[in-house]
Amino acid sequence: MKRIISLSSLKSIIKKRHYNQLIIIIHAMLSIKGRITMLGLSRWTEKGGSYRTISRFFHSNIDWVSINWMLIKSHLLEKVVYIIAGDEVVTSKAGKKTYGLGRFYSSIQNQVIKSIMFLQLVLINTETGKAYPLFTKQIVRENKEGCKKVKNETPIKDKKGKVGRPKGSGNKDKTKVELSKYLIFVQDAINLILGLIKAHISVTYFVFDGEFGYNAALQMVKQTGLELISKLQKNSELYYPFEGEQKSKGAPRKYGDRLDCKNIDEKYLEETTTEENIITKIFQIEMLHKKFADSLNIVIIQKTNTTTDKIAYVILFSSDLNLEYAKIIKYYSLRFQIEFVFRDAKQHWGMEDFMNIKETAVNNGANLATFMVNVSHIIHKDFNNENMSILDIKAHFHGLKYANEVFKLLPEYPDDNLIKRIYSRITSIGAIHQFEMVA
Numbered sequence: 001m002k003r004i005i006s007l008s009s010l011k012s013i014i015k016k017r018h019y020n021q022l023i024i025i026i027h028a029m030l031s032i033k034g035r036i037t038m039l040g041l042s043r044w045t046e047k048g049g050s051y052r053t054i055s056r057f058f059h060s061n062i063d064w065v066s067i068n069w070m071l072i073k074s075h076l077l078e079k080v081v082y083i084i085a086g087d088e089v090v091t092s093k094a095g096k097k098t099y100g101l102g103r104f105y106s107s108i109q110n111q112v113i114k115s116i117m118f119l120q121l122v123l124i125n126t127e128t129g130k131a132y133p134l135f136t137k138q139i140v141r142e143n144k145e146g147c148k149k150v151k152n153e154t155p156i157k158d159k160k161g162k163v164g165r166p167k168g169s170g171n172k173d174k175t176k177v178e179l180s181k182y183l184i185f186v187q188d189a190i191n192l193i194l195g196l197i198k199a200h201i202s203v204t205y206f207v208f209d210g211e212f213g214y215n216a217a218l219q220m221v222k223q224t225g226l227e228l229i230s231k232l233q234k235n236s237e238l239y240y241p242f243e244g245e246q247k248s249k250g251a252p253r254k255y256g257d258r259l260d261c262k263n264i265d266e267k268y269l270e271e272t273t274t275e276e277n278i279i280t281k282i283f284q285i286e287m288l289h290k291k292f293a294d295s296l297n298i299v300i301i302q303k304t305n306t307t308t309d310k311i312a313y314v315i316l317f318s319s320d321l322n323l324e325y326a327k328i329i330k331y332y333s334l335r336f337q338i339e340f341v342f343r344d345a346k347q348h349w350g351m352e353d354f355m356n357i358k359e360t361a362v363n364n365g366a367n368l369a370t371f372m373v374n375v376s377h378i379i380h381k382d383f384n385n386e387n388m389s390i391l392d393i394k395a396h397f398h399g400l401k402y403a404n405e406v407f408k409l410l411p412e413y414p415d416d417n418l419i420k421r422i423y424s425r426i427t428s429i430g431a432i433h434q435f436e437m438v439a
Contacts, residue, residue: 009074013066021057024049029349029372030397036350036369044401059360064367065135068374069196072123072132075378077200080127084193084226085207085335086186088139089342090115091352091366099359100140118366121189122341123197124207124334130377131337133345133370135189138363139182174293177216190224205229205320207335215292218319227320229331234261236315238287238298255288261300262311270325279304284325299325344376345369348390392432399427 007026011019028044029036038058042051090106092115104117121135179187190206197203206221210231221228232238240256247253264283271282283300297318304311318328345351349372354365376390403426407413414422 006074007071009070010067013063013070018057018060018062020048021053025054025057025368026372026375027397029368030394031401032394033398035353037353037355040353058356058364058368059358060364061360062364062367064364064371065192066196068132068134068371069193071371071374071378072134073200075381076130076132076374078125078127080125082201082203083124083126083205083207083229083331083334084121084134084190084203085124085131085338086119086121086189087209087335087338087342089118089120089345089351091118091346095355095357097357099357099362100138102141116362119186119189120338120341120370121193122338123193123203124337126331126334129334129337131334131341132377133341133373134193136363136367136370137185137189138359138366139185174215174291175219177219179216179220183216183220187220187224190221190226194224194226205318205323205331207331209335213317215289218292222319227318227323229316229318229323229328231332232289232298232315232317234313234315236289238289238296238315241286241288241295255290259285259287261302261313261315264300264302277306279306282325282329286321294319295321297321297323297328299328301329341370341373344373344390348376348394349373389432395429396427399423399429402426 007019007023010022014022024045025041027046028041028049032040032044034040038054039051042049042054045054090104090113092106092113093101094114095101098116100116101114102116103112104115105111106113106115117139118136119139120133122131122133124131194203204227206224206226207229208217210233212218212221212228212230213232213236217230218228238259240259242253242256244253244256264281264285268283268285269281270284271280273280281302281304283298283302285298285300286295287298288295297320299316299318300313301316302311302313316328316332342351345366346369349369351366351369354362354369356362356365376393379393380388400423403423407419
C-alpha cells in the first residue's frame with residue numbers, strides 16, 4: 001500500500017524508529033473499526049506493528065509539538081492571518097490508576113466526573129476557519145507533578161482588621177502580578193509554540209474563553225508578546241474614563257460613570273441588525289475595570305426581544321485597543337473551532353478510547369489523537385474533497401485494507417484495470433463522499 005501522505009519532512013525531527021512506527025500506526029488508525037487502543041491498533045497494523053512495538057511507541061518520549069508544526073508547515077500553511085486559541089478538554093476514565101486521574105467538570109455531561117484533563121492549543125486559519133492542533137498536554141492536580149487550575153478568588157477580609165487601606169500603603173502596579181501554576185503552564189505552552197513558528201508566520205492574538213477574563217491572565221498573555229481576546233462576566237463592573245473637570249487637590253479622577261449594558265449611549269453603536277423579533281446591536285467602547293491594569297477594548301453584543309422586551313448581552317474584550325469590533329467578534333467566534341478538534345479526536349481518533357495509565361503513554365495517546373486531526377486535514381486537501389467526512393476517509397481505507405489482504409491470497413496479481421475496479425467498489429462501501437482511489 002502506498003503511503004497516504006508524504007511524511008518525509010518528519011525524519012529530521014524524530015528518530016528513525018519512531019518515524020517507521022508512526023507510519024504503521026497511521027495506516028492502522030485509518031483502517032481500524034472499533035475502539036482505538038494499543039491492542040486494537042496491533043490487530044490492524046502491517047508487518048512490523050506488533051503489540052510490543054505499539055507499546056514501545058506509546059511509552060517513548062516524542063516531541064509532538066514539533067511534529068504537528070512540521071506537518072502544518074509542510075502541508076497546510078497559507079499566506080493568511082493566523083491566531084492561537086486555547087481550551088481544555090476532559091476525557092472520562094473508569095479506572096483507578098490512570099496518571100492525573102481526578103474529578104473535572106465536563107460541559108457535555110454538565111457535571112463533575114472522574115476524568116483526566118488536557119490543555120489544547122491550536123493554530124486557526126482566519127480565512128478558512130480551520131483549527132490545526134499544535135499543543136496537547138495533561139493538566140494534573142497540584143499534589144502531583146504538573147499544575148492545577150487556580151481560580152482568581154478574592155481573599156476573605158479580616159473582620160477584626162481596620163476598614164480601608166493600611167496607613168502608608170501605595171497603589172499597586174497591576175501589571176506586576178504573581179502568576180498561578182496554571183497560568184505559568186499555559187504561558188510556557190504559548191512560548192514554546194511561538195518559538196517554533198516565529199520564523200514562518202507572525203501571530204498577534206491569543207484567544208481563550210471567559211476563564212481568562214481577569215487581569216492576571218491578561219498580563220500573562222501580554223508577557224508572551226501577544227494580545228488577548230476573551231470574554232467578561234455579565235456582572236463585570238466597567239467604567240467610562242472620567243472626562244469631567246478635575247479637582248485642584250488630590251489625585252486625579254480616573255473612573256467615570258459605571259456602564260449599564262442594557263442602556264448604552266447610541267454614539268458607541270457600530271452595527272444594528274434585525275431578524276424576526278430579535279434586534280441585535282453591537283457597541284464598541286474603550287473602558288476601565290478596577291481590577292485590570294489598563295484600558296480594555298470592549299465589544300458588547302446586545303440582543304433585544306421586541307415581543308417580551310427582554311435584553312440579553314455578551315461582553316467581549318481585547319487588550320489591543322486598536323482592534324476593530326468585527327475582528328474581535330470574528331476571532332472570538334473562531335475559538336469554537338477547537339471544539340471540532342475535540343469532537344474528531346474523541347469520536348474518530350481514540351482520545352476517549354486509550355487505556356494507558358503511565359504519564360508518558362497517556363500524553364502520547366492524547367497527542368496521537370489530535371495529530372490525526374491534522375492528518376485528516378491533509379487528506380482533505382490532497383484529494384481536494386472538502387465534503388468528505390472522516391467517516392468517509394475511514395470507510396475508504398478500511399475497504400482498501402480488505403482489498404489488499406485479498407490480493408495477497410491470489411495466485412496471480414490482477415491487471416491494473418481490474419485492480420482499480422475492485423478498489424473503487426470495495427472502498428465505496430459505507431462511504432457517502434468518495435475520493436480518488438489510492439493503491
